Amino acid sequence: MATSTTSLNVPSLNPKLSSSLSISSTPQFSVSSLNFRTHGRGTRRFIVLATAGLDAKPTVLVAEKLGAAGLDLLKEFANVDCSYNLSPEELNTKISLCDALIVRSGTKVSREVFESSGGRLKVVGRAGVGIDNVDLAAATEHGCLVVNAPTANTVAAAEHGIALLAAMARNVAQADASVKAGKWLRNKYVGVSLVGKTLAVMGFGKVGTEVARRAKGLGMHVIAHDPYAPADRARAIGVELVTFDEAIATADFISLHMPLTPTTSKMLNDETFGKMKKGVRIVNVARGGVIDEEALVRALDSGIVAQAALDVFRKEPPSPESKLVQHENVIVTPHLGASTVEAQCLVAPVSSLVLPLVNHGSDLRDIMPFHVSLQQVLSELKPYVILAEKLGRLAVQLVTGGSGVKSVKVTYASARAPDDLDTRVLRAMITKGIIEPISSVFVNLVNADFTAKQRGVRITEERIVLDGSPEAPLESIQVQIANVESKFASAISDTGEIRVEGRVKDGVPHLTRVGSFEVDVSLEGSIILCRQVDQPGMIGKVGSILGQENVNVSFMSVGRIAPRKQAVMAIGVDDQPSKQSLQRIGEIPAIEEFVFLKL
Numbered sequence: 001m002a003t004s005t006t007s008l009n010v011p012s013l014n015p016k017l018s019s020s021l022s023i024s025s026t027p028q029f030s031v032s033s034l035n036f037r038t039h040g041r042g043t044r045r046f047i048v049l050a051t052a053g054l055d056a057k058p059t060v061l062v063a064e065k066l067g068a069a070g071l072d073l074l075k076e077f078a079n080v081d082c083s084y085n086l087s088p089e090e091l092n093t094k095i096s097l098c099d100a101l102i103v104r105s106g107t108k109v110s111r112e113v114f115e116s117s118g119g120r121l122k123v124v125g126r127a128g129v130g131i132d133n134v135d136l137a138a139a140t141e142h143g144c145l146v147v148n149a150p151t152a153n154t155v156a157a158a159e160h161g162i163a164l165l166a167a168m169a170r171n172v173a174q175a176d177a178s179v180k181a182g183k184w185l186r187n188k189y190v191g192v193s194l195v196g197k198t199l200a201v202m203g204f205g206k207v208g209t210e211v212a213r214r215a216k217g218l219g220m221h222v223i224a225h226d227p228y229a230p231a232d233r234a235r236a237i238g239v240e241l242v243t244f245d246e247a248i249a250t251a252d253f254i255s256l257h258m259p260l261t262p263t264t265s266k267m268l269n270d271e272t273f274g275k276m277k278k279g280v281r282i283v284n285v286a287r288g289g290v291i292d293e294e295a296l297v298r299a300l301d302s303g304i305v306a307q308a309a310l311d312v313f314r315k316e317p318p319s320p321e322s323k324l325v326q327h328e329n330v331i332v333t334p335h336l337g338a339s340t341v342e343a344q345c346l347v348a349p350v351s352s353l354v355l356p357l358v359n360h361g362s363d364l365r366d367i368m369p370f371h372v373s374l375q376q377v378l379s380e381l382k383p384y385v386i387l388a389e390k391l392g393r394l395a396v397q398l399v400t401g402g403s404g405v406k407s408v409k410v411t412y413a414s415a416r417a418p419d420d421l422d423t424r425v426l427r428a429m430i431t432k433g434i435i436e437p438i439s440s441v442f443v444n445l446v447n448a449d450f451t452a453k454q455r456g457v458r459i460t461e462e463r464i465v466l467d468g469s470p471e472a473p474l475e476s477i478q479v480q481i482a483n484v485e486s487k488f489a490s491a492i493s494d495t496g497e498i499r500v501e502g503r504v505k506d507g508v509p510h511l512t513r514v515g516s517f518e519v520d521v522s523l524e525g526s527i528i529l530c531r532q533v534d535q536p537g538m539i540g541k542v543g544s545i546l547g548q549e550n551v552n553v554s555f556m557s558v559g560r561i562a563p564r565k566q567a568v569m570a571i572g573v574d575d576q577p578s579k580q581s582l583q584r585i586g587e588i589p590a591i592e593e594f595v596f597l598k599l
């Protein structure tokens, strides 16, 4: 019988997996091991799982340079095509001949790539953290798995942030260039000191935390802004969590470490630069898109921003004529945050994940820590899976910064017997909904529980067993987040938690409760929630503001405690209203609070 061999990166996939792999002692599998030398960190051992019965080696396209260890492993078990710097057209052509694709941040894995693959592409391996270059929705639609290495380059990115911070403060790059040009300008390149200065770390996740630790070692006063980070984690290393406005208004240095999401896109813009301390210095090793680059040039020219050090750009590579790149007070590096020998060694084994997923991706049971019938997920549970993710997404967007999401309770109401409904897929999707919008982690069925635990999020589940027909798997799903404040006070239930509840109606997920208010709005597009004093004409007023901007309203529903008392209006919109329209809605006298939520 022909034998092809696959390997599994046990440590980074799921720490529990080693136990589930003990099934591999069946005659179908043989297990051996492979050692990766990781510079300065000893040797890491990866289990290699040989699978009998698969005839052909998979073909893996490596579209960007991968560490030697990962490449060697791939070459042993797959046909490897290393083609770098492909144009989008070349990638689209090649992909139809490939089972897996490995990229870094430089390759755009667009919808066209998945469409061009004709169904052959099973896995995209991202040898690094950020997956904003992969169209995840298209990957899901095409049944393609995406895996990344979320922690492998954390230290490298943090070290690069600190390198840029110090180099910027002491004009290292400019001074180096001038000496090499034959000049000796000791008076021109007088720098500023770091000690005693306030550094605002924006995004207190993996990289942000490591930057904060190092900056404290340099004698800086470190504050951080992260709406979702728990204050106790910050306190533990002597960092104070503050609001966005406080962070930017008090900082001498700002270091950016949030993911690029619709909320963080162009977070630094004309308005926010205007609130900064004059002469602030900015470091960005996160993503270029979090800064409005034209606004940064204006802020540099006006002196609001004294200097900037940038590793990342909205478009990479940036145009060599870019005013920002050429600005004398800006130093730049070509997205080098993860580019250390050590980090590339650590991200390379992502290739060891790709191979088993190619071979077993159609039946995830082989690699999952639990057994779930994908058929069941795709048919019966599908709308509930979507509902679960969207409820998680809504709930986390209702949280105000400062307190951090730590305690999530999910309540399933169902007429099914407890052992007749496996809620683990739903829990994973709620975790995905809660964590993905606020982080660069890609949450899937395999890593959901581990990711939640790693971020200190405790998810508890409760079942309410209903009388009646068990034909539908679930009546409702409720998500509650405890011990947090909400940016929409009406989302807080009578017991003090943020509460959202949803149901599936005619196959479509609906939001049916916010806090103590009953609403009914289908979970498509985006949602505006308004609390108002119940009175005639409110739907018309809001509708006409949105209509003037050609924003299509898909659904409107009002839930009230009693006539003419407080009510919550939920408005489903297909398009994103402008800031001005949202502001006008907020200015309607009867509206007491409102929030815009993206699904």
Ligand SMILES: NC(=O)c1ccc[n+]([C@@H]2O[C@H](COP(=O)([O-])OP(=O)(O)OC[C@H]3O[C@@H](n4cnc5c(N)ncnc54)[C@H](O)[C@@H]3O)[C@@H](O)[C@H]2O)c1
Pocket: 129, 130, 131, 150, 153, 154, 157, 202, 203, 204, 205, 206, 207, 208, 225, 226, 227, 228, 229, 257, 258, 259, 260, 263, 264, 285, 286, 287, 311, 312, 335, 336, 337, 338, 339, 437, 438, 439, 440, 441
């Ligand atoms: N330059 C590089 O080579 C390089 C290397 C590694 C990571 N990165 C990038 O750095 C960023 C951080 O990576 P990470 O691994 O620390 O991710 P992470 O998910 O661990 O941390 C991101 C943090 O940002 C926070 N956040 C989300 N929305 C926010 C907002 N609106 N305001 C403030 N904080 C917000 C999240 O709560 C989270 O704690 C990512 O964009 C990643 O792609 C770049």
Ligand SMILES: O=C(O)[C@H](O)COP(=O)(O)O
Pocket: 104, 105, 106, 127, 128, 129, 130, 131, 153, 335, 336, 337, 338, 339
């Ligand atoms: O998201 C990441 O992992 C970093 O931005 C590094 O990207 P790279 O793998 O292209 O260096």
